[in-house]
Amino acid sequence: MDFAFDARTEELRAKLLAFMDEYVYPAERIAHEQRAELASPWETVPVVEELKAEARRQGLWNLFLPDEEYGAGLTNLQYAPLAEIMGRSPQIAPTVTNCAAPDTGNMEVLAQFGDEAQKKQWLEPLLAGEIRSAFAMTEPDVASSDATNITTHIERDGDEYVITGRKWYISGAMHPDCKIFIVMGKTDPDGPDIRRQQSMVLVPRDTPGVTVKRAMQVFGYEDHYHGGHAEVIFDHARVPVSNLIGEEGGGFAIAQARLGPGRIHHCMRLIGMAERAIELMCRRAVSRDAFGKALAQQGVVQNWIADARVAVEQLRLLVLKTAWMMDTVGNRGAHTEIQAIKIATPRTVVGILDRAIQLYGAGGVSQDFPLAELYAGARTLMIADGPDEVHQRSLARRELKKYR
Structure with a gap:
């Protein structure tokens, strides 16, 4: 090995x-x-x-x-x-x-x-960093943890699709360079297969009927660097049928293909956030005294640092195993491992950041150190790309199936 x-x-x-x-x-x-x-x-x-x-x-x-x-x-x-x-x-x-x-x-x-036209028009400038984009899936009026609940309508009218719906926490949508939305909605809301009701279409930001209504905050942060998280209204916005990605009814499968790599990328970055927190904890611990000795000599602080190191090493190995499996047996073959890291990584890193904030005292919740903003981002990832409980439910079913 x-x-x-x-x-x-x-x-x-x-x-x-x-x-x-x-x-x-x-x-x-x-x-x-x-x-x-x-x-x-x-x-x-x-x-x-x-x-x-x-x-x-x-x-x-x-x-x-x-x-x-x-x-x-x-x-x-x-x-x-x-x-x-x-x-x-x-x-x-x-x-x-x-x-x-x-x-x-x-x-x-x-x-x-x-298709080739879509790649030429949108993928190439994204690869060049000339424009930004947004993925419009989550909705405020339904439990979006179950993607089959999505209510946004994508109706065909001749050579056009008409999109009507309300989305929120659409990351990147506030950025002035955000030029294109990938919108998930229902093209066949009454179809017998609930996972074939959804489709994805490309909707340019300047399409009539598209309104970026407001920026949503995350624990008071607006995530300016990522282009924010917006509420977006689609009021009979029309796009050509050629803006369909893949096939009608393929939206759910495309979403799953998108979210697999997305989940592991988040977990990879979360480990880096935890490493930053450990570094900051150690620097603080050796530079501050309390009750007659350095924080680094306080038993509880030593325990926090030791536990954080053990947890990060465990998470890293699981994430690397998952990455290896995705490379060797594909995303479907690594389904259990992807869910495991999605459950374990955010909650563990949130705990590490919480201890780091505690060690910094008032400074930990301030804008003078990155810990509070890191915490907000890590805590959000217990919800984003599917809340922990959805992954726990699916993972438990997979385990129980072996014994039925």
Whole structure:
């Protein structure tokens, strides 16, 4: 059993670690200061644009796409340690390397299911980082944890589809460069197979009838770097039938294909967030005294740090195993492992971040350190891409099936 990274992964890890130290970490505070000077908080800060150019120059661009025609051609196992490194600065690093959700998942959908015209019009500028995109699936009026509940209508009218519905927490939609939505809705709401009722269509942001109504907050944060999370109204918005992705009734299957890699990418980055938290805990512990001795000498602090290290090592091995299985037996073959990491990783990392915040006291919940924002992002991932309880339900059924 060989746990070593291959030569290409090691090369990219070294380049990415140096890039983080030299450019990304220093940019965090600069970006915060620059954002205060922008006319709109949704605009891209200058330092991010500068880092995007530098990342492209260094070949640290589109690392997530396994298809060499479009991306770096890395396997999931090769990409995992790179995503972990980027997760240490989740607001900056994924964006400047063009590896940020939701664009990553949307590019994967277009690369796998889009036709040549759709790839030319939308995939190519996304790959180049010239535009941003959004994935419109979640709705406020139904339990979107069950995707078959989606009520947005996609009705055919001659050579057009008419889209009517209300979506929310549509990541990326507030960004001024967001030019395209991938919208999931029902083309056959009364069909006998509830998993063949949905389809996906491409809806340009400037389509009449599309209204980005408001930005949704996440624990008070607006996630400006990711383009926010918006409520979006589709009021009889019309697009050509050629904007259909794949086939009618294929939306549910496309969503599952999109969310598998998306889930593991989130877990990879979460491990990086946990590593950042451990580093911050250790730095704080050796630099602060309380009750006559350094925090690092307090037994409870030592326990927190030790438990965090054990948990991260366990999670990393499970994520790497899942990535290897996705590469060798496919997403369906790795279904159990994908669900396991989706359940285990966010809740464990939330616990680590919670202890780190506690160690920092008032500073931990402030804007002066990244912990509070990291916590908000990690806690949200217990809901995003399917809440924990949905994955637990499915995983338990799979286990019980062996004994029936």
